[in-house]
Amino acid sequence: MHEDRVAVVACGAIARHVAVVAARRGWPVDVVPLPPLLHNRPERIAAAVEREVARLRPRYPRIAVGYADCGSHGALDDVCARWEVPRLPGTDCYSVFAGAARMHALLEAEPGTYVLTDYLAASFHRSVVVELGLDRYPELRDDYFGHYRRVVWLAQHPTANLRAAAQRAAGVLGLPLEEVAVGDLLLERAVEELVHA
Template sequence: MGVPSGRVALVACGAIAQPAADAVARRAWPVDVHPLPPLLHNRPERIADAVEALVLQLRGRYDRVVVGYADCGTYGALDAVCERLHVDRLPGLHCYDLFAGSDVVSRLSEDEPGTYLLTDFLVKSFARAVIQELGLDRHPELRDDYFRHYTRVVWLVQTADPVERAELRTLAQAAADRIGLPLQVRRTGESGLERALASLLPDLS
């Protein structure tokens, strides 16, 4: 079955796909979110190729395809793909910029260079995306190899739901404890991501 005319495909990082879909629903945009695996963040050298493959797969089915990634550690490789395929992407260096704003993220790093950032998604997936993927469940002695230069964890809180926030607070504390760092909490909400999506889709806003 074909896609109705006028719809846009958003090729999204799996780590922001759900809040992006929530923003799309709030705005009633004619956008379909197509997430890529969030664990690509552990292999950023693979992101550009994965995005290119999915854009090419979708572009014949949609009026337009846009990319729901910041640079995300590709060091310009994703921008090269976007330029070659004539598609636009979200601004910023990483997803933290989208939620907290690049000024806030820069200030957090300047105030304390050893700052390890978590989003709601990373809090939920920390055991898999960090502990298992880095092998810390099997080799806890590797902790210093990965986190020796970090001095704190800052959780950028997106959810406004108090029950979910309390549940995530427990998981965030457990994540910080697991890597032996103090936890700080900063509420950001999802408005920054929604504004970034609106700027990516100005004709729909």
């Protein structure tokens, strides 16, 4: 039994960020990542989280969920209530990184905004191009993305490699790229609330 540690069942897309923040702050956290491609089937997120929480419960008296709602339409909240575990705030990880007000302003200014995080920029080919079949059927691009007008990269740790990856992703979509520096501060605050809930 890990009496002094908190297990955080986290989306694979943010698990590394959660682990880095926890290590930097010296928090007793064990991050348990779930596959990031669950985001392509959000109706499966709640069940996957519940299986992991049930598996961890005998070993960890304290468990938290490193997901926002993420398209589960309240199903994840039902799981969290049933197991009495907290989760990250908000509707999606974009709001966790950028803040709800900033995300609202970005989408209000241009509803046709496709949003990238560092993870999504780096994994765009696998997570989007391959998963949606655009590598095999590139003509589907406009069917999927024809109503988007721009790509906004929420840059947590902007590097030359990530910037190039974000530019490639925007190029695949045929859209202009805007970079918005967000860092990890809001994520850090959210994780702190989870760890000390």
